[in-house]
Amino acid sequence: MKIHLLLKKEEIDSAQMNDDKIAVVFDVLLATSTITASLNYGADRVIPVMDEAEAISEAENYLSEEIALVGEYNGITIDGFMNPAPSTLKGQLKEKTVILSTTNGTVAIRRSAPAKKVYIASLLNGEAVSKRIASTYEDETIVVVCSGSSNQFCMEDFYGAGYFISQLVNESGMTNADLTDSALSAKLFYENLSHYAFQVLSDTRVGKMLKKYNLQEDIELVSQQGVLAIVPRLIDGKTIVLEKEAEASLEKQNLGGK
Structure with missing residues (x-):
């Protein structure tokens, strides 16, 4: 098993995200944590978009009561959108399609779309995603993607990626897994600070910004490790659903093709 890590x-390289790659995308503060929480809150699906304009365009395909427009740009909630902090969304998403626009995380997901499979991971569900990949692995290269922030490295994504890689190596039983230096560095970084998730996230630049906006509750929420058995997966290049629904959708497409 070869595991590679992208730092932002x-x-x-979308051309390299092909049928022999599995992408696992992290934006711990907050996009991928928000997606995981949204599906846990009962959302039917999440549509990650590139920007506000695409979100508004996508919303035109639905009745207003069917969707929740959620998004931020450069850390500020977009006018007319819901705040993407998970604590603010609880109780508001059941059976809705969430159209999510963020500065970094949703962009990273969309750029990873050409891969054979694209999973959305966070500290909340990293263990569940690792178990799923370990049980379905077919000799693909695992590319772990840290979203970063506007072309800058983010320590919280590096920490989350390290958590996932550590879990995946343990779940697969491949103690001799082929880790690139970046992947190994993240794994060792996490393993040395595995009991300090809240402190690590709080001390980051984005963490400090969230505290400034009185969102410390969200840092506490998303710093929990392995508490959700949710495996979100991107299908059709634009829609995130739970893995079981993704498999059912792909099976239906295959039957239709026959």
Whole structure:
């Protein structure tokens, strides 16, 4: 098993994200944590968009009561959108389609779309995603993507990626897994600070910004490790659903093709 790590979304080469790659995208503060929480709150699906304009365009395909427009740009909630902090969304998303626009995380997901499979991971569900990949692995290269922030490295994504890689190596039983230096560095970084998730996230630049906006509750929420058995997966290049629904959708497409 070969595991590679990209330190920011700007390192994604969509041409290299092909049928022999599995992408696992992290934006711990907050996009991928928000997506995981949204599906846990009962959302039917999440549509990650590139920007506000695409979100508004996508919303035109639905009745207003069917969707929740959620988004931020440069850390500020977009006018007319819901705040993407998970604590503010609880109780508001059941059976809705969430159209999510963020500065970094949703962009990283979309750029990773050409991969054979694209999983959305966070500290909340990293263990569940690692178990799923370990049980379905077919000799693909695992590309772990840290979204970063506007072309800058983010320690919280590096920490989350390290958590996932550590879990995946343990779940697969491949103690001799082929880790690139970046992947190994993240794994060792996490393993040395595994009991300090809240402190690590709080001390980051984005963490400090969230505290400034009185969102410390969200840092506490998303710093929990392995508490959700949710495996979100991107299908059709634009829609995130739970893995079981993704498999059912792909099976239906295959039957239709026959």
